[in-house]
Amino acid sequence: MEEIRQKITDVIALFTPENKELLDQPNVIQEALHKIVSDSVKAIHFVSLIESEFEIEIDDEYINYDFFNHIDHIITAIEVSNSKI
Amino acid sequence: MNLEDKEKIMNIAIIDSGIDVRHPRLNNCSIKGIFITPEDNGQFSYKDSFNDTIGHGTAIAGIIHKHIPQATLWAVKIFDNTLTSKESVLTEAIKWCLENDDISIINLSLGILTDNPSLELSEICKKVYEHNKILISSRHIDPKLVSYPANYPYVFPVNSGNTNKEREYGIATNPNNAIEFLAKGTIQRVFWKNQEFNIVTGTSYACAHFTGIVADHLQKNNQLETIDQIKQTLIKGACPDIKNTHQIIKIKTNDIPVIQPEIMDKRGKQLFSTKKMKWIGQFAIFPSSEKEMTTLISLLHSRKNDLIYSIDYPRSINIDKNTKLSRILNDDEWNNIDTLIVGYFYDHLFEANVRFGCELVNQAIIKNKNIFAYDKQLLQYIDTNLLKTYQGKLYFPVIDAKSFNEIIKFEHLPSIKAPVVAVIGTTNRQGKFSTQVRLKEIMEQDGYSVSMLSTEPHGELLGSTFAFPYGFSSTVNISRSQWKLCVKTIIKGISYYENPHIILTGTQGCLLPRKNASTGNETCSFDFLLGVEPDCLLCVINPEDTIEDINDTIKLAKLLTNVDVLLFALSPWERNYQVIDGKTYSDHHFLNGNEYEEKKFFFKDQLGKEVINIMDDQDMQKTLQIIENFFS
Numbered sequence: 001m002e003e004i005r006q007k008i009t010d011v012i013a014l015f016t017p018e019n020k021e022l023l024d025q026p027n028v029i030q031e032a033l034h035k036i037v038s039d040s041v042k043a044i045h046f047v048s049l050i051e052s053e054f055e056i057e058i059d060d061e062y063i064n065y066d067f068f069n070h071i072d073h074i075i076t077a078i079e080v081s082n083s084k085i
Numbered sequence: 086m087n088l089e090d091k092e093k094i095m096n097i098a099i100i101d102s103g104i105d106v107r108h109p110r111l112n113n114c115s116i117k118g119i120f121i122t123p124e125d126n127g128q129f130s131y132k133d134s135f136n137d138t139i140g141h142g143t144a145i146a147g148i149i150h151k152h153i154p155q156a157t158l159w160a161v162k163i164f165d166n167t168l169t170s171k172e173s174v175l176t177e178a179i180k181w182c183l184e185n186d187d188i189s190i191i192n193l194s195l196g197i198l199t200d201n202p203s204l205e206l207s208e209i210c211k212k213v214y215e216h217n218k219i220l221i222s223s224r225h226i227d228p229k230l231v232s233y234p235a236n237y238p239y240v241f242p243v244n245s246g247n248t249n250k251e252r253e254y255g256i257a258t259n260p261n262n263a264i265e266f267l268a269k270g271t272i273q274r275v276f277w278k279n280q281e282f283n284i285v286t287g288t289s290y291a292c293a294h295f296t297g298i299v300a301d302h303l304q305k306n307n308q309l310e311t312i313d314q315i316k317q318t319l320i321k322g323a324c325p326d327i328k329n330t331h332q333i334i335k336i337k338t339n340d341i342p343v344i345q346p347e348i349m350d351k352r353g354k355q356l357f358s359t360k361k362m363k364w365i366g367q368f369a370i371f372p373s374s375e376k377e378m379t380t381l382i383s384l385l386h387s388r389k390n391d392l393i394y395s396i397d398y399p400r401s402i403n404i405d406k407n408t409k410l411s412r413i414l415n416d417d418e419w420n421n422i423d424t425l426i427v428g429y430f431y432d433h434l435f436e437a438n439v440r441f442g443c444e445l446v447n448q449a450i451i452k453n454k455n456i457f458a459y460d461k462q463l464l465q466y467i468d469t470n471l472l473k474t475y476q477g478k479l480y481f482p483v484i485d486a487k488s489f490n491e492i493i494k495f496e497h498l499p500s501i502k503a504p505v506v507a508v509i510g511t512t513n514r515q516g517k518f519s520t521q522v523r524l525k526e527i528m529e530q531d532g533y534s535v536s537m538l539s540t541e542p543h544g545e546l547l548g549s550t551f552a553f554p555y556g557f558s559s560t561v562n563i564s565r566s567q568w569k570l571c572v573k574t575i576i577k578g579i580s581y582y583e584n585p586h587i588i589l590t591g592t593q594g595c596l597l598p599r600k601n602a603s604t605g606n607e608t609c610s611f612d613f614l615l616g617v618e619p620d621c622l623l624c625v626i627n628p629e630d631t632i633e634d635i636n637d638t639i640k641l642a643k644l645l646t647n648v649d650v651l652l653f654a655l656s657p658w659e660r661n662y663q664v665i666d667g668k669t670y671s672d673h674h675f676l677n678g679n680e681y682e683e684k685k686f687f688f689k690d691q692l693g694k695e696v697i698n699i700m701d702d703q704d705m706q707k708t709l710q711i712i713e714n715f716f717s
Contacts, residue, residue, distance in 0.1 A: 018490050031497060037272060043284040047274065060151070063274035063284065064249040 004054075004075050011049045012071075015042060029071050037068035050074065056081040095156040095300050096187040097149055099293075100178045101142030101194060103135040103162035105278050108143060114150045118160030121178050129177050135162040140278035144285065145194050145293040147276030151251070152297020153304060159188055168195075172203050179209045179234075183216060189303070192296040193222035193240075194289035196232030206234065214239030214312055219299060223292035224265055226330065231261075238263070241299070241316065243292040245270025246327040254298055255327025256320055264320060267327050268294040286330075353495055357578035359536070359550045364455060364478055368424040369394035369414065371445055372438075375428045376514075376557070377459065381543045384522045388546075393422050396445065398430070398438040413441075413448055424455040426546065429558050431462055443467055453477045459542035460560055461485075482542050482552040483560035489571055496570060498577040502584070503536070504716050505576060507619035507646070508591035508654075509610070511638050512599060513556075515625045515656040517591045520699050522547055524589055524623075527705040536585035538575055540593045540613070550579050555609050556593035565612055572616025587712075590617055596638050614645045621715055623708075624650045628659035628676055628684045632691045652695040652711055655685055 012032050013020045022028040036042045051058055062077035094115075106116050118135035137143045137160075146158050161178045163170045175197070182191045191213065197206075213220045222235040224244045235242035246255050246267030255267040270291030277283040302319065310318065355361055370378055373395035385392055399411045414422075430442040443466045449456055450471045455478040456463075463481075472479070484492075506524075510517045518541050525535045525548065539549035540556055553572060555561040563571060579588055592610040622642055626635055639650045659674045676684065681698065689696045695711060697704035 018494070034497075037284070040284045043272075044274070044282055047284070048282075060274045061249075061251060063272070064269075065272045066249060068272065 001075060004078055005071060007053055008050065008071055008074050008078075011046065011053055012036070014049070015046060026071070030069070033068045033071070037065075043068065050078070054078050054082070095153060095189065095304055096159060096185075097153075097156050097190045097192060097296060097300055098159040098161050098182040098185070098188045099142055099145050099149065099192045099194075100161045100163055100175065100182070101137075101145055101192075102139040102164035102168065103137035103142045104146045104158065104160040105137045105140075105143040105276070105280065108147070108276050108280050110147060110276050111143075111150060113154065114146070115157040116146070116160060117157060118162060119181065120162040120165075121174060121181065122165070123171060123174050123177075129174070131181075135160040137162075137278045138166055139164060139168060140281075140283060141168060141194070141289065143278055144275035144283065144290065145192060148251075148290060148293035149192065149297045149300070152294070153300045155304075156300055157187070159185070172197060172206055176203065176205045176209050179206075179213060179220070183209065183213050183218065188218065190219045190221065190296060190300055192293060193220065193234060194292040196223055196225060196235055198225060198230055198232050200231055202233040207237065210234050210237050211239055217312060219312060219315065221292060221296045221299060223288040224259070226270070226288050229260060235265075236261070236263075239312070241266060241295070241319075243268055243288065243295045245286070245288045245291040245330040247271060247330050248324070248327045251294055252298060252301075253324050253327065254295055254319075255325065256323040257329050264316075266295050266319065266323070267291065267329055268298065270294075270330055352491075353498075353578060353582050356491065357495075357550060357575070357582040359545075359548060359583065362545050364424075365391075365426075365457065365546065366423045367391045367393050367421060368426050368457075369396055369422050370426045370428070371396040371442065372428060372430050373397045375430070377541065377543055378426075378428045380518065380541070381426075381546060384519060384547050386526070394418065399441050413445055419448070419452045419454065422454065424457060425449040426543070427456060427458040427463060428543075429459055431460075431466060439466070447471060450475050450477070456480065457482075457546065459554070460558060481560065482545055482554055483562065484553060484571065485562045489563045489567060492571055492574050492578070495578045495581075496574045498574070498581045501576055501580040501588075501618075503580045503586060503588050504620045505588045505590065505617060506621055506623060506651075506712065507614065507617050508589070508623045508625060509596055509614075509638070509642050509650075510592065510625035511595055511597075511630050511634055512627055512660075513594040515627055515658070516654070516699065517593075517625050518544070520623065520625055520654050521589045521591050523699045523705060524708065527702075527709055528587065531709060533586040534583075536579045536583045536588050538572075538579060538588065538590040538617075540591060550583055551575050553613070555606065555613065559606070559609075565609070568609075568612035569616040572613055573618065576617060587716075590619070596641050597634075599634065611645055614642070617646075619646055619648055621648050621712075622646065622650045623652060623654060625654045625656060626688060626696075627656050628680075629661070635688075635692065650694065651715055652697060652708060653688060653692060654697050654699050655681070655688060657681055657698070657700075 009023050013023055015036050016032045019028055019032060036046045047063060058077050058081045066073045067077055104116055120132040120135045122130050124130055163174045163178050182188045210220055221241040221243060224235040224242045225232045226245055234240045242265040244265050244267050248269050251269050257265055257267055259265050268291040270286060270288050272286050273290060274282055274284050368391060374397050394410055396410045427446060431439060446467050453476045457480050461481045461483055508517045508520050521537060525537060528535045537549040539552045540554060542554040544552040553561060576588060592613055594606055596607060596610055598607050624639060657676050659676055661672050685696050697708050
């Protein structure tokens with residue numbers, strides 16, 4: 001799970017390079033995710049990067065507000081998608 | 086087909102922007118369609134091509150397809166390139182669906198915001214209902230806004246609900262006491278044009294989900310039902326926990342606490358605090374005859390004793406031999422100070438003066454004295470090799486890309502709690518900053534904690550929490566499009582970390598370009614004020630101002646800020662302008678007591694608001710009372 005978290009954090013860092021050093025803090029990650037979801041182009045880019053990073057296709061049902069609200073929800077969506085492969 | 090033939094394949098019409106049939110996720114979907122366009126003669130043409138050039142229709146189709154993959158989707162395209170069309174085209178599209186016997190459900194992820202829809206639209210929607218076909222239409226997300234066809238009683242109106250589950254739906258009562266259905270309108274990934282995806286929110290998508298839910302219900306339910314019976318069954322099956330997202334958003338914006346990480350808080354306290362200037366103890370200034378420096382000296386007040394040396398240019402006609410130096414400090418003198426404050430000296434007429442300034446700064450670096458310099462341009466003039474071993478603090482009150490990136494990390498702080506008072510003016514050089522400093526003094530004497538956002542480079546030396554120096558030789562080196570966010574975030578930071586009773590700030594120059602007093606940076610103040618969002622304004626005026634000039638300025642300020650001028654401060658300097666050889670020159674006349682009082686009375690009478698003298702303690706007390714009354 002830590003490996004998944006780290007990979008997601010690396011993808012988030014692409015969107016907020018100025019906060020790269022602070023991304024080990026949950027609140028900074030959450031804030032970064034909120035910024036990503038506030039821009040639909042960024043949001044779709046983020047999801048597609050996550051999908052290509054993990055070589056999965058996340059079920060659209062999981063791409064919702066909760067998904068962008070907490071890194072743990074992204075991990076869950078990835079794990080569910082992985083289990084379907 | 087109608088509802089009596091449910092055992093057949095469900096046919097659903099989507100009146101929208103067409104469908105991208107090449108989308109890989111729609112590979113197994115049966116799609117037919119038509120493109121309806123209006124002709125000049127009031128008739129309509131029907132074309133076979135219904136490719137989606139917007140994406141909206143493909144998104145709707147994708148959602149419905151996920152709910153009921155076996156259904157045939159009919160793209161009834163009425164939008165081309167933009168999501169706008171005519172009411173007559175919509176009416177025609179519904180009519181076309183009515184006449185197509187196969188179609189049993191019509192999805193309308195659209196609406197007309199009107200109180201007075203056409204009779205034709207009403208009649209065609211009624212006919213659809215009478216033919217036992219289902220018309221599902223999205224409402225506007227704001228329940229107060231009426232939209233059609235959703236507002237007709239024979240239509241299934243849909244709004245956005247706070248559910249993440251695609252097959253769940255709720256009900257709500259809109260302001261007209263009519264029932265509306267709520268389905269997933271929150272953030273979701275949808276199919277889009279050009280075989281792409283998008284992340285979207287809105288009632289359009291809620292409407293599509295509800296169409297899918299209804300289609301699924303009809304497919305599974307073998308009992309014959311009328312439209313009203315279907316509606317009642319769906320109302321009974323609604324999930325009670327789903328609320329309109331409009332209500333949820335309102336609750337969330339009020340209730341979500343903003344939690345800053347601790348490391349950010351530490352930085353925030355440093356960045357947005359008056360205490361950050363504590364490193365300046367006893368200091369020397371250079372060049373003391375420069376405009377900003379003379380203002381600084383005149384406003385030092387409580388820190389006057391910390392000013393040890395006023396150093397001026399060696400080539401100057403203003404040297405006061407008693408109080409000013411025009412030479413480099415000797416070793417003993419350097420020992421008496423810890424900081425050198427350096428103003429603008431690079432564009433001076435005499436090269437010797439610039440050389441002198443550079444030498445003075447180099448010496449300060451060698452002596453490891455702190456340097457507060459108005460402008461980073463200084464770095465071009467000094468020996469940067471000396472900085473390698475320099476142990477002092479080198480500080481520039483500039484806003485550049487680096488500082489901007491640091492500031493906007495705090496943009497998500499809670500909204501500003503303290504009232505914000507902004508000082509504006511009719512011209513430059515009239516004492517706007519002095520007014521702020523005087524107001525701060527008076528309020529602090531009365532026990533208030535006052536924070537300032539200064540637009541002067543020396544503002545932080547005079548107790549400002551932050552400086553945004555955009556006046557003469559501006560050191561705000563960020564794009565104008567970034568000003569509003571930057572200024573707003575600074576004020577948020579001051580409000581959050583200093584928690585003052587009031588925040589004072591002020592513009593530079595004049596708001597309106599005046600024939601003799603344009604400063605060239607008038608529009609900068611627009612962006613600054615848009616970021617400040619003040620709660621009230623104080624306007625500094627000049628004795629020579631006309632009532633028209635003043636009224637124009639306050640009208641413009643009101644347009645920018647939506648707040649009024651509370652009172653006026655009258656500058657004692659009257660300017661007389663002369664045009665010689667096409668150039669405008671001005672000389673200043675300091676009004677004597679009687680002249681000043683006459684002008685004050687005149688402006689008070691003409692403007693209908695209090696006019697004050699900032700150097701008069703009684704007037705300042707009056708100002709304080711007016712501000713207290715305004716905010717109490």
